[in-house]
Amino acid sequence: MAEKSELQYTAEHEWVLVDGNVATVGITDFAAGKLGDIVFVDLPKVGATVAEGKIVGEIESTKSVGELFAPVAGIVVESNDAVADSPELVNSDPFGDGWLVKIEFTELPSMLSLDEYTALTGE
Amino acid sequence: MTDVSSSEASSAESSPTAVRYSPLHSIHEQLGAAFTDFAGWMMPVRYSSDLAEHHAVRTAAGIFDISHMAEIHVRGADAGAYLDYALAGKLSGIALAQAKYSLLLNEAGGIIDDLVTYRLADDHFLVVANAGNRFAAATALTERAADFDVVVTDESDDYALIAVQGPVSRAILEATAGLGDFATPLDELKYYRETAATFNGTDLIIGRTGYTGEDGFELYIHVDAAADLWAALTVAGEPLGLVPAGLACRDTLRLEAGMPLYGHELNLSTFPVQAGLGRVVALSKEGDFVGRSAIEAGPDAGARVLVGLAAEGRRAGRAEYLLFHGDKEVGVITSGALSPTLGHPIAMAYVDPAVSEVGTELHIDVRGSRIAASVVSLPFYKREA
Numbered sequence: 001m002a003e004k005s006e007l008q009y010t011a012e013h014e015w016v017l018v019d020g021n022v023a024t025v026g027i028t029d030f031a032a033g034k035l036g037d038i039v040f041v042d043l044p045k046v047g048a049t050v051a052e053g054k055i056v057g058e059i060e061s062t063k064s065v066g067e068l069f070a071p072v073a074g075i076v077v078e079s080n081d082a083v084a085d086s087p088e089l090v091n092s093d094p095f096g097d098g099w100l101v102k103i104e105f106t107e108l109p110s111m112l113s114l115d116e117y118t119a120l121t122g123e
Numbered sequence: 124m125t126d127v128s129s130s131e132a133s134s135a136e137s138s139p140t141a142v143r144y145s146p147l148h149s150i151h152e153q154l155g156a157a158f159t160d161f162a163g164w165m166m167p168v169r170y171s172s173d174l175a176e177h178h179a180v181r182t183a184a185g186i187f188d189i190s191h192m193a194e195i196h197v198r199g200a201d202a203g204a205y206l207d208y209a210l211a212g213k214l215s216g217i218a219l220a221q222a223k224y225s226l227l228l229n230e231a232g233g234i235i236d237d238l239v240t241y242r243l244a245d246d247h248f249l250v251v252a253n254a255g256n257r258f259a260a261a262t263a264l265t266e267r268a269a270d271f272d273v274v275v276t277d278e279s280d281d282y283a284l285i286a287v288q289g290p291v292s293r294a295i296l297e298a299t300a301g302l303g304d305f306a307t308p309l310d311e312l313k314y315y316r317e318t319a320a321t322f323n324g325t326d327l328i329i330g331r332t333g334y335t336g337e338d339g340f341e342l343y344i345h346v347d348a349a350a351d352l353w354a355a356l357t358v359a360g361e362p363l364g365l366v367p368a369g370l371a372c373r374d375t376l377r378l379e380a381g382m383p384l385y386g387h388e389l390n391l392s393t394f395p396v397q398a399g400l401g402r403v404v405a406l407s408k409e410g411d412f413v414g415r416s417a418i419e420a421g422p423d424a425g426a427r428v429l430v431g432l433a434a435e436g437r438r439a440g441r442a443e444y445l446l447f448h449g450d451k452e453v454g455v456i457t458s459g460a461l462s463p464t465l466g467h468p469i470a471m472a473y474v475d476p477a478v479s480e481v482g483t484e485l486h487i488d489v490r491g492s493r494i495a496a497s498v499v500s501l502p503f504y505k506r507e508a
Contacts (some may be wrong), residue, residue, distance in 0.1 A: 011426060036168070039437055040437040040461065056328060060437075060461070062171065062173050062177075062375055062460055062461060063460070087437075096343050
């Protein structure tokens, strides 16, 4: 699990860990908490081309449905099969085993720092 | 990630006035609850995990704060006759201490609210209404009292309401310190009956009623004693597996039990018979009641009817998702979730009568993808007797 201060964030309550030209993407603990118990995750397939800001997946809890946006444009190089089998990982370890996709990118957009994101959620 | 649909806060009847807090609010904060706006009240939606809370109610017990519900007393010599006129059921026919589920109809046969009424004495009934319909119910009940010797009083602000639901509920209440003086011992109290009792000297009403499909109790107590009662129930219940439970699991529990939720399955333009509640309307009772002529005329031919749906996989149809039979739109979901107990998606929906037979295969439009679903009989879940 990465340090929260090392991650970048989006206003859509996603976090991004940048390692070289690969961005690992998940949703924040704030988002997971708001959704409640997550029971279904639909993720893009490996090899899919995704556009920044576009919907690429869904996260469903018992009570509601969230959409997953691609925070960066690029190609999906890995999709977390463990989460597809055990969606509860997104609740129990949103910044670690509950990661969702890895996207290979060429250009990184400007995102939020932890402080900026925390200011956004007010928590 | 953006939340695109949420049923827990979808009660459209939110009060226009300031947000209201339960008398137990500080307890919920200490327990770390997440809150949701429900009909203008900030109520606990979950404490930790709504799935864990759901399973606890099915296997042990959960304690719910439902103090947002409305308590309206009806007192007077004509109380029974008045309720026979004001409500769809024959309330004059219930025994002392009995409870009855009923409907408050308008002249057009639409549903203003669904209610539980307890007979506290020959000439005294307690009518419990939904929070979002409190004022509509109190207003209608008051207007309808004009020609009867009754006094109708909305005493909701005096009451907290705590529900203990689940198979070990009775053992919890019996072990709760300070709770006693039961007019009827709990082991003799039947389902849909109430008993008077006291908690540390404060009178309370305990109904063997609930909204979860499990055995359980609802405890009506003055707001001043509510926090102490919650604490005492919790102390007695924790060793037996009692957990605090929020509105999120209350919704999945009632859905599994096939119980309607006002604003979803019931509303002003729905006839009881469409909702499968024809039996709640006592057409055989003598005299007029509000809505009788419209109910006798019935809804339009071809009016949609409420059915249960079951699907495979984990993707649930949710409120307002459309249903198709072939290419034809044949209905709409009113409540839906992945059933925590059954492990597959379930929903309640209004469909054209032609596709309402059990076993009919339909498709749910889940945000652009078609999911197969079958019409099934309600409820989805029934506890073992």
